[in-house]
Amino acid sequence: MIYGFEATVLAVSFAAVLAGTLVQRLAGQGLGMLAAPVIALVAPEVLPAALLFLGIAVGIGSVSVDPKAIALPELPPGFAGRALGAVIAASLAARLPAPEAIGPIIAGMVYLGIGLSLIGVRVAITSVSLFSAGTVAGLMATLTGVGAPPMALLYQHETQRRSTAMQNTFFFWGMVVSVLALGWYGLLTVNALVFAGLMLPAVGFGLLVARPLSARVARAAIRPWALGLAALAATTLLIRQL
Structure with a gap:
């Protein structure tokens, strides 16, 4: 046992966070979709707070790499939506009966994220679409730790440099406001x-x-x-929960 966690739990989680961080940095999404289902299998009691804390660290490391690719005028509506979604989700999270209840929700959010990533629909990047995507992302991330897909849908047809920079910027902001929202409702634990x-x-x-x-x-x-x-991890989690 290491600080109350089995070594196997930590090893499996470490591998998932490592893979998720790598994909998040390179593609602008991936930490939640890869790591959340795995951690939900072995340590559901630490979700979503632990993954949100880690998301802040990943966001800092990712955004600082290419700040010149960030379009500042696009940030306010996306930030506002993300904050609103986080507050709504935190109030819902306070009503979840047990840590295990988050498992099927995480699996569902991962499947939704995969679907959004595959449909290839081109959505114009406007204040309305940024606010809407931010709100949905805030809901998803604060409840489950999986919040990148809505913004990924908006930026999927942009250049890789711009898409990755913008997604990582929204990701970082989203992790911060989600942590603050959960803290407001007393859902952050020492564990x-x-x-x-x-x-x-x-x-x-x-x-x-x-x-x-x-x-x-x-x-x-x-x-x-x-x-x-991500699909494999979500499916394994769903099977274990049923």
């Missing part, structure tokens, strides 16, 4: 914070590995693998 602290080396290593790969690996090459792993 989740300790777990997140134990997973921080995985975040650091993932960001380090992603640095030399970012200029060589195309987003399109990562996407099928990331979606496939």
Whole structure:
């Protein structure tokens, strides 16, 4: 046991967070879709708070890499929507009966995210679409730790540099407001914070590995693998919960 967690639990979670961080940095989404179902299998009691704490660290490391690709005028409506979604979701999370109840919700959000990633619909990037996507992302992320897909849908047809920078910026902001919203409702636990602290080396290593790969690996090459792993993790979680 390490700080109350089995070594196997930490090892499995470490691998999931590492993979999620790597994909998040390279593609602008992936941490929640890859890591949330795995952690829900082995340590559901730390979700979603632990993953949101880790998301802040991943966001800082990702946004700082390419700030010139961030379009500042697009941030306010997306930020506002994300904050609204986080507050609504935190009030709903306070009513969840038990940690295990989040498992099917996470699986459903991952499947939804995969679907949104695959449909290929082009949505114009406007104040309305940014606010709407931000609100849905805030709901998803604060409840389950999986919040990137709505923004990924908006930016999927943009250049890789712009898409990744914008998604990671919204991701970072979303993690911060989700943590604040959960804290307001008293849903942040010491256990989740300790777990997140134990997973921080995985975040650091993932960001380090992603640095030399970012200029060589195309987003399109990562996407099928990331979606496939996310689907496998969500399906395993759903089977275990049924």
